[in-house]
Amino acid sequence: MIKAKIAELLNSNQFLQEVEVKGWVRSFRSNRFIAVNDGSTINNLQCVIDFENTKEEILKRITVGAAVKITGTLKESLGSQQSVEVEVKSVEILGDANPEEVKLTILSPKRHSLEKLREQAHLRVRTNTFGAVMRVRSKLSFAVHSYFQQNNFHYVNTPIITGSDAEGAGEMFKVTALDLKNPPKTEDGEIDFKKDFFGKETNLTVSGQLEAETFALALGQVYTFGPTFRAENSNTSRHLAEFWMIEPEVAFNDLDANMDLAEDFIKYVVNYVLENCKDDLAFLETRLENEEKTKPMDERSEMSLLKKLEFVTENNFKRVSYTEAIDILKNSKPNKKKKFQYPIEEWGADLQSEHERFLVEKHFKCPVILFDYPANIKAFYMRLNEDGKTVRAMDILFPGIGEIVGGSQREERLDVLQDKMKALDIDEKELWWYLDTRRFGTCVHSGFGLGFERLVLFVTGMANIRDVIPFPRTPQNAEF
Numbered sequence: 480m481i482k483a484k485i486a487e488l489l490n491s492n493q494f495l496q497e498v499e500v501k502g503w504v505r506s507f508r509s510n511r512f513i514a515v516n517d518g519s520t521i522n523n524l525q526c527v528i529d530f531e532n533t534k535e536e537i538l539k540r541i542t543v544g545a546a547v548k549i550t551g552t553l554k555e556s557l558g559s560q561q562s563v564e565v566e567v568k569s570v571e572i573l574g575d576a577n578p579e580e581v582k583l584t585i586l587s588p589k590r591h592s593l594e595k596l597r598e599q600a601h602l603r604v605r606t607n608t609f610g611a612v613m614r615v616r617s618k619l620s621f622a623v624h625s626y627f628q629q630n631n632f633h634y635v636n637t638p639i640i641t642g643s644d645a646e647g648a649g650e651m652f653k654v655t656a657l658d659l660k661n662p663p664k665t666e667d668g669e670i671d672f673k674k675d676f677f678g679k680e681t682n683l684t685v686s687g688q689l690e691a692e693t694f695a696l697a698l699g700q701v702y703t704f705g706p707t708f709r710a711e712n713s714n715t716s717r718h719l720a721e722f723w724m725i726e727p728e729v730a731f732n733d734l735d736a737n738m739d740l741a742e743d744f745i746k747y748v749v750n751y752v753l754e755n756c757k758d759d760l761a762f763l764e765t766r767l768e769n770e771e772k773t774k775p776m777d778e779r780s781e782m783s784l785l786k787k788l789e790f791v792t793e794n795n796f797k798r799v800s801y802t803e804a805i806d807i808l809k810n811s812k813p814n815k816k817k818k819f820q821y822p823i824e825e826w827g828a829d830l831q832s833e834h835e836r837f838l839v840e841k842h843f844k845c846p847v848i849l850f851d852y853p854a855n856i857k858a859f860y861m862r863l864n865e866d867g868k869t870v871r872a873m874d875i876l877f878p879g880i881g882e883i884v885g886g887s888q889r890e891e892r893l894d895v896l897q898d899k900m901k902a903l904d905i906d907e908k909e910l911w912w913y914l915d916t917r918r919f920g921t922c923v924h925s926g927f928g929l930g931f932e933r934l935v936l937f938v939t940g941m942a943n944i945r946d947v948i949p950f951p952r953t954p955q956n957a958e959f
């Protein structure tokens with residue numbers, strides 16, 4: 480008896496062998512063909528049942544969503560849809576799914592909008608689309624570790640609960656063990672966080688970078704891959720309150736080496752899924768093609784999903800300074816009729832996503848790395864350039880996504896860093912441990928953060944970031 484996953488059986492040629500599969504019924508046609516899926520692949524296993532010799536009581540319970548155990552004989556299939564099928568000997572119903580109740584859920588066999596599916600995130604993973612996206616996501620995670628491990632990076636876990644705001648953007652979720660209904664108060668009547676668990680105010684981390692830097696200055700090359708949290712109430716298709724970030728940090732790397740690393744890394748992981756997720760990507764490509772057909776001609780993507788992924792792995796990313804980009808944007812319009820919603824007036828302005836997408840999708844038509852941003856629109860820890868007004872920052876912009884990576888060479892000079900912190904009113908006492916890295920054996924070092932969900936968005940061709948994370952945490956999806 481072969482007990483195997485459907486993914487293996489579909490590629491097997493052990494015909495006439497007895498097999499056992501466990502999975503969920505996707506459809507049951509003509510009282511004869513059961514399509515079973517066990518999550519190992521997008522493809523279902525066709526199981527052909529001899530209904531005349533099967534008890535009516537069992538036939539009635541073979542319903543969409545039911546968990547079943549099927550034993551039978553593996554056969555070459557004559558149908559055009561599949562190459563193997565199972566001639567059923569016995570069906571055991573492991574868990575029923577009442578059709579009347581199924582009808583009220585997104586498991587009912589009709590088309591549901593992605594918005595509707597989001598309301599039932601615990602069930603949507605049983606659909607083809609989400610099964611495919613989540614398998615690709617899992618493979619991408621593996622590829623992330625595999626890239627860094629092969630390249631002698633060490634994986635480091637940085638704190639989730641932290642007292643520092645690495646990005647200085649003030650978008651943090653507070654963590655407290657205090658009874659907020661009856662909190663201890665200071666003399667001024669404010670909540671006294673000194674009496675809290677950690678003896679001070681703490682938050683969920685927005686980035687593990689500062690802690691990763693301390694490790695890079697000992698272990699050389701490190702990376703984090705963990706959850707990060709931002710309390711930005713951005714109701715966009717690119718922002719989540721809880722997302723996963725990959726943050727490599729490398730001692731002795733300058734900004735150019737940082738760009739090389741980011742580009743090489745992205746190419747590796749995209750290539751990995753191209754090679755290891757063929758069936759899921761083929762499904763997602765067809766899904767996207769159908770989606771594109773519903774759009775006006777001039778908004779349709781010129782490339783299929785696989786072409787887009789291959790393009791990224793085969794072509795150099797365009798490297799452009801912020802200053803060059805501003806010149807391009809000042810002299811451009813997104814199309815003949817329209818101006819930018821926020822026209823670029825002058826050097827120093829922060830780029831909006833319409834500008835980023837224009838550069839990538841209309842102007843350069845390839846991934847773009849923008850570098851050397853104005854110091855005053857970037858975080859305190861970035862290395863000041865000799866011009867005194869730009870910093871060694873880099874953002875990688877992707878078609879259909881906008882910013883996928885944010886990174887920089889770090890300010891390694893203690894005095895310059897202290898001046899910067901003073902200017903931004905960042906208390907040295909809060910970051911004494913960070914400043915120690917600049918006191919003891921400081922060196923040039925660089926790193927970046929890649930938003931994992933934005934990568935999954937790009938690779939799967941999905942349009943909304945809520946559809947590439949198992950349980951999206953946004954103001955609209957609070958039930959889980």
Ligand code: 4AD
Pocket residue numbers: 645646685686687688709711717718719720722724726727882883884885886887926927928929930931932933
């Ligand atoms: O550009 P960000 O804010 O950079 C940092 O946090 C640095 N400390 C990283 C570093 O140098 N180690 O965030 C990095 C990336 C963005 O480019 C984006 O892909 C993603 O994280 N990101 C988000 N993804 C989903 N939802 C959000 N709210 C995100 N905010 C940032």
Ligand code: MG
Pocket residue numbers: 874882884885
């Ligand atoms: Mg950024």
